[in-house]
Amino acid sequence: MAxxxxxxxxxxxxxxxxTRVQKxxxxxxxxxxxxxxxxxxxxxxxxxxxxxxxxxxxxxPPDLVVQHxxxxxxxxxxxxxxxxxxxxxxxxxxSAWVTIVQVIIGVLIGSMCAYPLAKIRVPGAALINAxxxxxxxxxxxxxxxxxxxxxxxxxMVDTYYALIIPALGASFNVFVMTQFMSQIPTALLExxxxxxxxxxxxxxxxxxxxVRPAIATIAFLSFQAAWNSSGPALIYxxxxxxxxxxxxxxxxxxxxxxxxxxxxxxxxxxxxxxSLIIFxxxxxxxLQALAHTGIKG
Amino acid sequence: xxxxxxxxxxxxxxxGLVAFWRRWGIYYLMMTPWLAIFATFTVLPVLAAAxxxxxxxxLLEPPRFIGLTxxxxxxxxxxxxxxxxxxxxxxxxxxxxxxxFLSFFFAWLIHQxxxxxxxxxxxxxxxxxxxxxxxxxxxxxxxxxxxxxxxxHLLISLGIIQQPIIWLQDQRTMMPVxxxxxxxxxxxxxxxxxxxxxxxxxxxxYEAGKIDGVRSRLQEMWYITLPSLKxxxxxxxxxxxxxxxxxxxxxxxxAGLPSPLYAVDTIVMHMLDYAFIRFEMGYASAIAVVLFLxxxxxxxxxxxxxxxxx
Numbered sequence: 001m002a003x004x005x006x007x008x009x010x011x012x013x014x015x016x017x018x019t020r021v022q023k024x025x026x027x028x029x030x031x032x033x034x035x036x037x038x039x040x041x042x043x044x045x046x047x048x049x050x051x052x053x054x055x056x057x058x059x060x061p062p063d064l065v066v067q068h069x070x071x072x073x074x075x076x077x078x079x080x081x082x083x084x085x086x087x088x089x090x091x092x093x094x095s096a097w098v099t100i101v102q103v104i105i106g107v108l109i110g111s112m113c114a115y116p117l118a119k120i121r122v123p124g125a126a127l128i129n130a131x132x133x134x135x136x137x138x139x140x141x142x143x144x145x146x147x148x149x150x151x152x153x154x155x156m157v158d159t160y161y162a163l164i165i166p167a168l169g170a171s172f173n174v175f176v177m178t179q180f181m182s183q184i185p186t187a188l189l190e191x192x193x194x195x196x197x198x199x200x201x202x203x204x205x206x207x208x209x210x211v212r213p214a215i216a217t218i219a220f221l222s223f224q225a226a227w228n229s230s231g232p233a234l235i236y237x238x239x240x241x242x243x244x245x246x247x248x249x250x251x252x253x254x255x256x257x258x259x260x261x262x263x264x265x266x267x268x269x270x271x272x273x274x275s276l277i278i279f280x281x282x283x284x285x286x287l288q289a290l291a292h293t294g295i296k297g
Numbered sequence: 298x299x300x301x302x303x304x305x306x307x308x309x310x311x312x313g314l315v316a317f318w319r320r321w322g323i324y325y326l327m328m329t330p331w332l333a334i335f336a337t338f339t340v341l342p343v344l345a346a347a348x349x350x351x352x353x354x355x356l357l358e359p360p361r362f363i364g365l366t367x368x369x370x371x372x373x374x375x376x377x378x379x380x381x382x383x384x385x386x387x388x389x390x391x392x393x394x395x396x397x398f399l400s401f402f403f404a405w406l407i408h409q410x411x412x413x414x415x416x417x418x419x420x421x422x423x424x425x426x427x428x429x430x431x432x433x434x435x436x437x438x439x440x441x442x443x444x445x446x447x448x449x450h451l452l453i454s455l456g457i458i459q460q461p462i463i464w465l466q467d468q469r470t471m472m473p474v475x476x477x478x479x480x481x482x483x484x485x486x487x488x489x490x491x492x493x494x495x496x497x498x499x500x501x502x503y504e505a506g507k508i509d510g511v512r513s514r515l516q517e518m519w520y521i522t523l524p525s526l527k528x529x530x531x532x533x534x535x536x537x538x539x540x541x542x543x544x545x546x547x548x549x550x551x552a553g554l555p556s557p558l559y560a561v562d563t564i565v566m567h568m569l570d571y572a573f574i575r576f577e578m579g580y581a582s583a584i585a586v587v588l589f590l591x592x593x594x595x596x597x598x599x600x601x602x603x604x605x606x607x
Contacts, residue, residue, distance in 0.1 A: 025514070028406050035403060036419035039484070042434050043422050049438070061450050113331035116324035123321065128332070135339050137535055137596035139543025141565045142589045145349065145572050145582050146342030169334035172486075199323045221486070228427035230546055235573060246427040250550055253433035261437055268430045275425035280418060290493035294528025295535070297604030 043272060049265035050074070057262050073266035086240045088248065092270065095245035098163045099226040105164075106222040107215055110173040115207050117174070118181035119189060129178065133295060135171040141231065148235055162236035163229075163244065170225060173218040180214035180289050181207065216285035223278055227271075245271050343589065349582035356576050367583035378584070380559045381567040384472070385591075388563065389541035391476055396483035397537040403484060404491030405518060417492050424485040432550035435478050440464040440551070465552050471560045475548050485540070487533035494529040498522055531603035535596045542592040545569070564588045 044064075049057065051069040056062075081088045116122045117129060147166050156162040184207065192202050208215070230246040237243055243251075249271060253264040350367055352360035371378055407416045423431055439447050442463035449461040464470045498521065503511075506521045523530065545565040548554075552561050555570065564584060572581035 025409065028410050032403070032406050032410065032416055036416055039420045039481075040422050042431065042481075045438060046434055060445055062447070109330040109334075112327040116328050120321075120324050122324045122328070128328075131335075131340060134593075135335075136532075137539060137600075138589050138592045139539050139565070140339075141543045141545070141568070142346065142585045142592075143339060143342040144569070145578055145585060146345035147338050148572070149345070149578075150337060150342075165334060166338040169331065169338045171335065171339065174331060174335075199327075203327070224425070228430075230427060230429050235569075246429045249427070249433060250429045253437060253550075264433060264437060268426070268434055271430050272426045276422070279421065279425055283414070283418065286489060287493040287496070290490045291497040292494075293490055293532065294494070294526070295531045295600075296528050297531050297600045 043276070046265050046268050046272065049262060050269045052262055054262065058258065073262040074270075077263045077266045077270075086243075088267070090241060091243055091245045091248035094160075094163075094242060095227060095271075098160060098244065099223055101160070102164050102167055102226040103219050103222045106168050106170065106173060107219050109168065110170075110177055110218055111208065111211070111215065112203070114174050114177035114181050115203055118178045119184060119186065119207070132171045132175050132178075136175065144231075144235060151236055157236055158238045158242050160242075163232055167226060167229065167232065170222070173221060176217055176221070176289065176293055177211065177214050179293050180211055180217075183292065184210055211289075213285040213289035216282045217289040220278060220282040220286060224275060227275060346582045346585045346589070349579055350586045352579040352582075354578040354582075356578060360579065363579070367580045370580065371583050371587070377559055377562070378564075378567060381562045381564050382587075384559070384561060385542065385563040385565075385588075387472070388476065388479075388544075388561075389538060389595075392479045392483065392544075393538035393541035394534075395480060396485075396541070397487060397534050399480065400484050400488035400533065400537075401491050404488055404495055405522075407492065408495040409514070413492075417488075420484045421488060423482040424488070428482065428544070428546040429550050431482055432478055432547045435474075435481075436465065436551055440474050442466065466557050468558060468560050471552050471556060475551055475561050478547050478551065479541075479544065483537075487536050490529055490533050494526050495522065498525050527603055527605045531599060531605075534599050534603060538595050538599065539592055542588065542595070564591075 048064060048066045049062075050073050051066045051071070053068055053070045053072060056067060077088050117125050151157055151162045151166065154161075156165070189202055189206060192206050197205070228246060230244065230250065233242075233244040233247045237247070245267075249264065249267050252260065252267055349360060351362060351364060353363050353366075354360035403420055404417075407413050407420070410416070441447070441449065442461065442465060444450060444453060444461045446461065446464070448464070449458070452458045453461065462470060464474050502521050502525060503517060506517060511517050511520055543565060545554075545563050548556060548561045548563060548566065554562075554566055556562050565588065568581050568584040568588065571577045571584060
């Protein structure tokens with residue numbers, strides 16, 4: 001039995017309601033529409049290029065929209081490479097596997113850590129919260145060398161572990177989750193405790209059902225971090241077969257070559273589309289969760 | 298306070314520990330998986346980098362303590378380091394504040410119109426994909442260095458230039474191109490936070506503002522919206538500047554590592570070069586420590602400026 005309380009409804013109305021739309025100043029559209037066009041132009045043109053047959057790719061100047069769409073570039077990318085030492089599908093698998101594991105475990109252990117930090121105020125919580133905020137204040141690239149030494153001393157170089165485990169410690173996820181969880185009314189948890197619920201039961205049956213927006217948010221952020229990540233793979237991966245999708249695209253697209261340009265755009269599009277779909281699916285949940293995410297300082 | 302009797306205190310401490318574990322143990326167990334990874338790969342590495350920066354370490358032999366030698370070499374002898382510092386500061390101080398401003402500005406515009414879902418998805422699009430994919434796209438289409446590149450073609454046919462510009466090798470154009478591509482993707486997590494936060498300002502504040510004589514949308518934004526969103530200003534400004542200090546993928550993919558004459562190389566690229574190409578881990582750690590201090594220092598400054606006063 002999951003208990004979802006309506007304590008968030010008040011906020012939902014505020015954050016997503018259209019109350020702020022009074023008279024719409026038309027001038028805003030003159031700024032927003034061109035900006036939106038500019039922003040989606042790479043995706044549109046990439047799609048078009050990926051679907052172009054070779055004669056259209058060679059056409060100069062290029063058409064913005066493909067005339068005779070074909071899946072030939074995808075075929076060349078996926079099927080023509082299937083006989084090579086490392087087929088392209090292997091890179092897709094590598095990225096997909098790392099991403100799935102990272103999202104599931106990351107959401108699980110991140111939520112488990114955030115709950116005592118937000119609602120129980122265990123001794124040391126203030127220090128941990130301060131460390132989490134401090135970790136947001138510098139780029140993770142600073143940690144590359146010690147992380148490499150730990151990974152290599154644990155014999156994890158060139159394994160999936162190296163791509164998954166260090167990234168699970170991302171502090172932003174716990175930061176977002178802690179802030180969202182702190183809005184759960186304490187009385188609700190105390191009532192459950194009076195009824196004899198164990199700590200685990202409270203966590204699974206009461207806390208988790210009430211933080212769905214935050215779960216969607218950190219799931220999306222973890223997905224994006226893992227699926228788009230190239231830094232760790234650059235450092236921890238040695239063999240061709242362990243390379244991730246962004247890294248494979250980087251190699252494929254390092255040289256501008258008229259023979260491969262369609263294939264590179266096809267690969268880029270395959271990388272792009274999952275992010276687009278997942279963003280569209282999780283957007284409204286995210287906007288609820290992020291509404292109260294900030295640092296008081 | 299009388300604290301004469303010591304024996305009960307010892308037993309108290311014993312039962313205290315058990316009681317402490319009874320009270321909090323389950324929660325510490327819940328926190329352990331994430332905390333262990335956070336400590337191993339984030340907290341301790343900061344200290345480890347500081348320690349390693351005082352050593353000579355080539356991965357083959359154990360680290361040898363050499364004091365501040367790495368820092369002396371870095372600041373006195375390493376000319377390329379200065380180039381990368383200059384590039385990093387130039388790049389970060391343009392894309393950091395501008396990215397922060399643009400994501401607020403466009404979220405604020407979107408907040409005032411219909412079709413928020415469409416506009417927020419559209420503007421977030423460039424930030425959805427990997428920086429590498431975006432950079433590859435721009436490299437292969439817009440900023441191609443021959444006359445077939447779209448931008449060169451456009452400029453030539455408009456008669457603005459006669460010869461194609463080799464965008465990604467020309468000293469004058471490399472940095473601007475890197476900045477443009479970065480800004481293209483600057484509607485990122487900060488943008489999402491603004492989209493969410495702008496809707497969370499209580500409506501009655503605006504109504505109260507109207508009574509107090511707030512007239513225009515700009516006044517509303519300046520006197521009501523921004524003051525009530527200080528925590529978001531602090532968070533997104535920190536995220537923005539930190540991302541700018543850490544970014545190297547776009548530079549590397551557009552211009553290579555190292556870029557021609559180090560024109561767009563950043564501190565991170567200099568560190569990666571020494572760490573994973575030359576295997577001078579001690580020296581590279583010193584570079585990492587400098588990067589840490591610069592970005593952490595900037596973040597602390599933002600904490601000073603934008604801290605909520607309550």
